[in-house]
Amino acid sequence: MRTIVVGTRQSALALTQTGQAVELLKQLAEEHGIECQFEIKKIVTKGDRILDVTLSKVGGKGLFVKEIEQALTDGEIDIAVHSMKDMPFELPEGLVVGAIPKREDPRDALITRGYSSLDELPQGALVGTSSLRRASQLQHHRPDLRIESIRGNIDSRLRKLEEENFDAIMLAAAGMHRIGWQDRISAYLPPELCLPAVGQGALCIECRGNDTFVLDLLGKFQHEPTALAVRAERAFLGRLNGGCQVPLGAYASVVENSSGESTLLTLTGMVGTPDGATMLKETASGNDPEALGRLVAEKLIEQGAERILAEVRE
Numbered sequence: 673m674r675t676i677v678v679g680t681r682q683s684a685l686a687l688t689q690t691g692q693a694v695e696l697l698k699q700l701a702e703e704h705g706i707e708c709q710f711e712i713k714k715i716v717t718k719g720d721r722i723l724d725v726t727l728s729k730v731g732g733k734g735l736f737v738k739e740i741e742q743a744l745t746d747g748e749i750d751i752a753v754h755s756m757k758d759m760p761f762e763l764p765e766g767l768v769v770g771a772i773p774k775r776e777d778p779r780d781a782l783i784t785r786g787y788s789s790l791d792e793l794p795q796g797a798l799v800g801t802s803s804l805r806r807a808s809q810l811q812h813h814r815p816d817l818r819i820e821s822i823r824g825n826i827d828s829r830l831r832k833l834e835e836e837n838f839d840a841i842m843l844a845a846a847g848m849h850r851i852g853w854q855d856r857i858s859a860y861l862p863p864e865l866c867l868p869a870v871g872q873g874a875l876c877i878e879c880r881g882n883d884t885f886v887l888d889l890l891g892k893f894q895h896e897p898t899a900l901a902v903r904a905e906r907a908f909l910g911r912l913n914g915g916c917q918v919p920l921g922a923y924a925s926v927v928e929n930s931s932g933e934s935t936l937l938t939l940t941g942m943v944g945t946p947d948g949a950t951m952l953k954e955t956a957s958g959n960d961p962e963a964l965g966r967l968v969a970e971k972l973i974e975q976g977a978e979r980i981l982a983e984v985r986e
């Protein structure tokens with residue numbers, strides 16, 4: 673019987689979402705009469721070891737993914753469960769996306785000390801986030817807020833909310849939901865106010881491109897509407913050379929055509945200055961996810977998105 677080794681980082685979120693994915697994979701294997709068993713292997717990545725340095729200074733989000741991918745390539749593990757939004761644009765030779773399962777809540781959430789909405793935060797309140805995308809959109813809506821960087825896993829950020837005198841911090845709702853901490857969310861920010869990161873709330877199940885046994889199983893885990901939406905968002909990211917740590921957001925969803933024959937997607941993308949003073953946003957619809965992603969990116973480029981991104985990268 674094939675043993676499928678699933679690699680994961682050791683953060684609370686990574687362990688939980690890997691465990692949940694493995695449970696679903698076990699059910700799918702059973703339903704389809706696929707004989708296999710699973711083993712979970714914890715891997716410490718460079719990104720986990722340098723938690724005190726700003727992420728962009730040590731090489732970006734790809735850090736969390738790279739060492740897990742090496743283990744996949746080396747055959748130490750057979751499957752890796754990643755947060756889609758942590759995935760670099762290109763995958764290493766030999767590795768593929770085996771499945772994109774159904775998306776969790778894509779929104780950002782505000783976790784506060786006693787306030788129940790963004791608008792309730794007092795004048796000049798201190799908000800913790802290291803995301804330029806979140807900072808840009810928060811400042812656009814509330815220029816009076818003070819934003820300070822906060823790093824670490826979800827659990828350590830929640831601790832810092834108390835210890836470092838923040839009035840609020842921002843986290844992805846998906847992560848809080850997965851680890852069962854939804855009760856700590858004070859408010860959900862609608863995409864109209866804060867567009868999520870590309871892929872936020874979705875998972876990426878990665879495997880070796882030649883592992884047909886695993887690919888066959890993962891094919892049953894794919895959620896097509898989520899996969900189409902994520903493809904559109906990532907095409908948007910790719911056209912803008914998004915990479916990591918730029919004030920850029922996007923959200924796509926499937927709007928079924930009334931006749932039900934083809935799938936229509938709507939995508940909204942944004943690029944803003946870190947201070948929120950300039951905020952470019954465009955929405956479009958289409959059937960081809962890659963073409964839609966490029967189209968929305970090009971509409972923003974016409975308005976000067978590349979200039980904003982170039983300034984941030986410097």
Ligand SMILES: NCc1[nH]cc(CCC(=O)O)c1CC(=O)O
Binds near residue numbers: 758826842
């Ligand atoms: N940047 C880290 C990260 N990567 C994925 C998630 C959880 C949400 C998701 O799966 O999209 C988080 C935490 C956060 O942004 O709050």
